[in-house]
Amino acid sequence: MPVVDIPGSKSITARALFLAAAADGVTTLLRPLRSDDTEGFAEGLARLGYRVGRTPGAWRIDGRPQGPAATEADVYCRDGATTARFLPTLAATGHGTYRFDASAQMRRRPLLPLTRALRDLGVDLRHEEAEGHHPLTVEAAGVEGGEVTLDAGQSSQYLTALLLLGPLTRKGLRIKVTDLVSVPYVEITIAMMRAFGVEVRREGDVFLVPPGGYRATTYAIEPDASTAGYFFAAAAVTGGEVTVPGLGEGALQGDLGFVEVLRRMGAHVEIGAAGTTVRGTGELQGLKVNMRDISDTMPTLAAIAPFASGPVRIEDVANTRVKECDRLEACAENLRRLGAEVATGPDWVEIRPGAAPLSGAEIKSYGDHRIVMSFAVTGLRVPGISFDEPGCVRKTFPGFHEAFAELRRDIGR
Ligand SMILES: O=C(O)C1=C[C@@H](OP(=O)(O)O)[C@@H](O)[C@H](O)C1
Numbered sequence: 203m204p205v206v207d208i209p210g211s212k213s214i215t216a217r218a219l220f221l222a223a224a225a226d227g228v229t230t231l232l233r234p235l236r237s238d239d240t241e242g243f244a245e246g247l248a249r250l251g252y253r254v255g256r257t258p259g260a261w262r263i264d265g266r267p268q269g270p271a272a273t274e275a276d277v278y279c280r281d282g283a284t285t286a287r288f289l290p291t292l293a294a295t296g297h298g299t300y301r302f303d304a305s306a307q308m309r310r311r312p313l314l315p316l317t318r319a320l321r322d323l324g325v326d327l328r329h330e331e332a333e334g335h336h337p338l339t340v341e342a343a344g345v346e347g348g349e350v351t352l353d354a355g356q357s358s359q360y361l362t363a364l365l366l367l368g369p370l371t372r373k374g375l376r377i378k379v380t381d382l383v384s385v386p387y388v389e390i391t392i393a394m395m396r397a398f399g400v401e402v403r404r405e406g407d408v409f410l411v412p413p414g415g416y417r418a419t420t421y422a423i424e425p426d427a428s429t430a431g432y433f434f435a436a437a438a439v440t441g442g443e444v445t446v447p448g449l450g451e452g453a454l455q456g457d458l459g460f461v462e463v464l465r466r467m468g469a470h471v472e473i474g475a476a477g478t479t480v481r482g483t484g485e486l487q488g489l490k491v492n493m494r495d496i497s498d499t500m501p502t503l504a505a506i507a508p509f510a511s512g513p514v515r516i517e518d519v520a521n522t523r524v525k526e527c528d529r530l531e532a533c534a535e536n537l538r539r540l541g542a543e544v545a546t547g548p549d550w551v552e553i554r555p556g557a558a559p560l561s562g563a564e565i566k567s568y569g570d571h572r573i574v575m576s577f578a579v580t581g582l583r584v585p586g587i588s589f590d591e592p593g594c595v596r597k598t599f600p601g602f603h604e605a606f607a608e609l610r611r612d613i614g615r
């Protein structure tokens with residue numbers, strides 16, 4: 203029975219780095235994720251003048267409630283949207299000139315609702331090229347706080363950035379949200395702010411964040427639930443069994459909900475206090491599922507959908523088109539390359555059982571870690587799958603291929 207040790211959560215590590223940097227003392231983060239996104243975040247903090255000490259199992263951050271120590275900085279956010287959206291927001295709390303740039307894909311990804319909200323709060327923020335995109339410069343002079351309206355219909359990360367900012371403003375924040383995707387990520391934010399001493403209040407569409415700053419702490423990071431999904435899916439499609447310790451009842455991450463999708467398809471799922479186990483039962487049924495809350499797991503489901511006995515229709519995932527690539531089209535294109543029958547719409551994808559079995563092909567990664575990791579699962583049942591850019595898994599799991607090869611050996615595939 204393979205027990206898989208999954209690295210720390212990307213989303214929790216990014217938030218923990220922000221919270222630790224803004225807190226009133228020294229914070230230790232246990233089991234942080236070491237990957238391109240989170241190392242880029244830590245390096246960005248260092249460029250802003252925060253002291254970040256990194257040893258393999260623990261990162262130590264000296265908090266600065268007054269904002270960055272540097273008065274000038276040039277920060278490269280790589281391909282990470284959490285870095286590209288959270289760090290300029292943190293920088294606004296200081297005093298200085300801070301420039302942020304990012305990868306070509308991250309430059310294309312949207313930012314305008316957050317930019318607008320920050321400007322409405324009085325932050326002097328200039329986009330260098332296209333309005334609402336990186337590169338951008340923040341002329342920081344602290345943030346007064348007050349009321350702001352936000353459209354988070356394309357990304358919940360805008361709301362997370364503002365929630366994290368709230369306690370660092372002089373008056374606190376009252377954020378009215380007109381639309382919101384990926385709600386469980388906002389719940390992670392609120393739970394983590396509580397661990398650093400801040401209670402956010404929610405009244406319908408309004409989020410109320412008190413001023414007063416964060417308390418430093420020691421914070422243990424849970425394994426990444428989106429990453430765990432590839433291993434759970436592997437169990438479901440092979441009839442094997444996979445247990446992920448440290449990710450069970452009380453987990454913060456909504457993406458653990460992916461196992462409920464596998465359960466609906468026919469897998470046996472046990473969520474316990476110490477971890478989660480998925481066992482494949484030899485059957486995989488089709489289903490219609492709304493993945494608005496857990497859209498990072500859309501490619502995982504799409505990649506195993508051809509093994510279902512009926513159609514798999516995934517709905518309400520429009521914002522997967524503005525991630526590391528257009529994930530709806532990338533999934534559809536790669537599934538077709540393997541011989542599957544697929545249709546897409548503005549916010550949905552449907553995979554139908556084909557007459558012939560799939561055959562191997564080279565998967566076009568589009569630089570997207572999730573495309574590679576998802577189709578690695580397909581490769582458990584379809585021989586001859588290869589990747590044009592296997593290394594892009596470094597964004598969230600540099601050791602993915604080694605870990606997956608070990609799983610293959612353990613389950614005899
Ligand atoms: O806040 C976060 O850590 C994240 C929120 C989600 O993004 P959206 O809110 O843009 O869907 C998710 O896709 C991303 O991988 C991480």
Ligand SMILES: C=C(OP(=O)(O)O)C(=O)O
Nearest residue numbers: 281282283284498525526
């Ligand atoms: C969408 C993702 O990342 P981000 O938006 O944080 O770059 C992801 O990890 O799937």
